Amino acid sequence: MTLLENLLAHRSTLSEEATDHLQALLGEWQTLADMSFADLLLWVRCELADQRPAYLCVGQMRPYTTQTIYTEDLVGQVFPASARPMVGRALVEQRVIRDADPDWSTGVPVREEAIPIRCGSDVIAVITRESNVSTARAPSQLELTYLQTAGELAQMMAEGTLPHPDASRDERELAPRVGDGIIRVDADGVVAFASPNAISAYRRLGSLDSVMGTHVERLDPEPRQLLESLRTGIPVDAEVEVNDAVVIRRFIPLISGGRIIGALLLVREVTELRQHERALMVKDATIREIHHRVKNNLQTVAALLRLQARRLHSDEARAALGESVRRITSIALVHETLSEEARQRVPFTRITRRIIDMLSQGLVGPDLPIEFGLTGDPDELSAEVATPLALVLAELLQNCVEHAFPYDQQPPAQDACVNVCFDRNDDDELRVVVADNGVGLPDGATLDELANLGLRIARTLLETELGGTFDVSRGDPGTTIELRVPLRPATS
Ligand SMILES: Nc1ncnc2c1ncn2[C@@H]1O[C@H](COP(=O)(O)OP(=O)(O)O)[C@@H](O)[C@H]1O
Ligand SMILES: [Mg+2]
Numbered sequence: 001m002t003l004l005e006n007l008l009a010h011r012s013t014l015s016e017e018a019t020d021h022l023q024a025l026l027g028e029w030q031t032l033a034d035m036s037f038a039d040l041l042l043w044v045r046c047e048l049a050d051q052r053p054a055y056l057c058v059g060q061m062r063p064y065t066t067q068t069i070y071t072e073d074l075v076g077q078v079f080p081a082s083a084r085p086m087v088g089r090a091l092v093e094q095r096v097i098r099d100a101d102p103d104w105s106t107g108v109p110v111r112e113e114a115i116p117i118r119c120g121s122d123v124i125a126v127i128t129r130e131s132n133v134s135t136a137r138a139p140s141q142l143e144l145t146y147l148q149t150a151g152e153l154a155q156m157m158a159e160g161t162l163p164h165p166d167a168s169r170d171e172r173e174l175a176p177r178v179g180d181g182i183i184r185v186d187a188d189g190v191v192a193f194a195s196p197n198a199i200s201a202y203r204r205l206g207s208l209d210s211v212m213g214t215h216v217e218r219l220d221p222e223p224r225q226l227l228e229s230l231r232t233g234i235p236v237d238a239e240v241e242v243n244d245a246v247v248i249r250r251f252i253p254l255i256s257g258g259r260i261i262g263a264l265l266l267v268r269e270v271t272e273l274r275q276h277e278r279a280l281m282v283k284d285a286t287i288r289e290i291h292h293r294v295k296n297n298l299q300t301v302a303a304l305l306r307l308q309a310r311r312l313h314s315d316e317a318r319a320a321l322g323e324s325v326r327r328i329t330s331i332a333l334v335h336e337t338l339s340e341e342a343r344q345r346v347p348f349t350r351i352t353r354r355i356i357d358m359l360s361q362g363l364v365g366p367d368l369p370i371e372f373g374l375t376g377d378p379d380e381l382s383a384e385v386a387t388p389l390a391l392v393l394a395e396l397l398q399n400c401v402e403h404a405f406p407y408d409q410q411p412p413a414q415d416a417c418v419n420v421c422f423d424r425n426d427d428d429e430l431r432v433v434v435a436d437n438g439v440g441l442p443d444g445a446t447l448d449e450l451a452n453l454g455l456r457i458a459r460t461l462l463e464t465e466l467g468g469t470f471d472v473s474r475g476d477p478g479t480t481i482e483l484r485v486p487l488r489p490a491t492s
Pocket of ligand 1: 399400402404436438439440441442450451453454455456479
């Protein structure tokens, strides 16, 4: 829920349609503030506790083109109707109200205007437009064009044609602002005014004509949508790319009394931004390709060791090579998963599943089914954490498979289960518990006495690479190992 929706839901009785209209208005009104050189406040009706009429401020917009009058934030504040008489008049008279004399109460002369906001047949809110007139001097051509257009935009809000009910309401985070470049065209589509930035943007698009006095059709490389908009009155946002230059345009037809009297064309050059985005995509693809190759190389190494193991006669040597193959394969799994991701983070559940698959395919005989369970969500981990953690997990699971269920010595009393549980309630730490219901660790031995290469590798990786802790406890039955991995310090 947006701030506006929240305020309206709690403090006013506006319909859903009216709420949507105001939400769309907030997407447009920066242009009005900038062209008016004025602060804008959006007001809706509400009541005081004693039921006297009042107005609730539900939006505030400061101009980029001049200093603000209000340094404080008024959104959410309620004013008795008597404190804001012009809002009341705009609501009742349903027309734009201008005050004759500036108000000096803030210390500077402020001229206020109240614009009723129409949605369908109702006036649902009022925008006050307040500008500091102390700095007024003979305005430039640019300022005059801005002020004239601002008056027309305000009139459209009062007539209910801005925001346009049929305009698309997509997110427009890159939408051009007044300062980016602005062109004013007349009802025939001929440019009547163009700001220097707008002229530069069209030069980048290859337009050699003088911009002023040129028809949009000649000026713009892809004018179809703009001309269509000038005919229908529905604003459009469109991006155009020519000669590697990318410009986004926002075309707002100006409507007065049902007639299209011209249009405002806001343009913003985003060439560098787009180039940057493309470069990032290429970089991502390259990194993925490298992970893919690392995975292939590791798999080749594993295959070579497997070949070599087959030629050995000593069981111990064969087993040692077999373990190395498994360790290398677990690292390869991480690279494989990273090669599938757009970003350098991996969903660790996927890696865990792959480790379990690898172990249950290679090592669990059909006569000893082990059930693997996986609960909780480790979420995404960076490659720096995922690689050592995958190795640790592979060691622990391998031990469960190898030592927890020596069924040739004693048949298991119950189904053999191994559970991996992730807990990431806390953003800074991942807890991993690996528990089996097997025979348990040999009696009396401490971890240090027990540990051969596997547990040593696991512990060293966890404590030195990941800066985490390693805890072994005897379950009833079985063995439980708990790992705690700090997430931010280790990755930074
Ligand atoms: N889940 C387990 N259940 C029973 N015993 C285990 C378990 N995990 C480890 N152990 C014991 O700890 C010893 C050391 O494990 P490890 O360091 O991985 O070396 P290895 O697996 O090569 O014997 C194992 O030999 C085994 O006795
Ligand atoms: Mg082991």
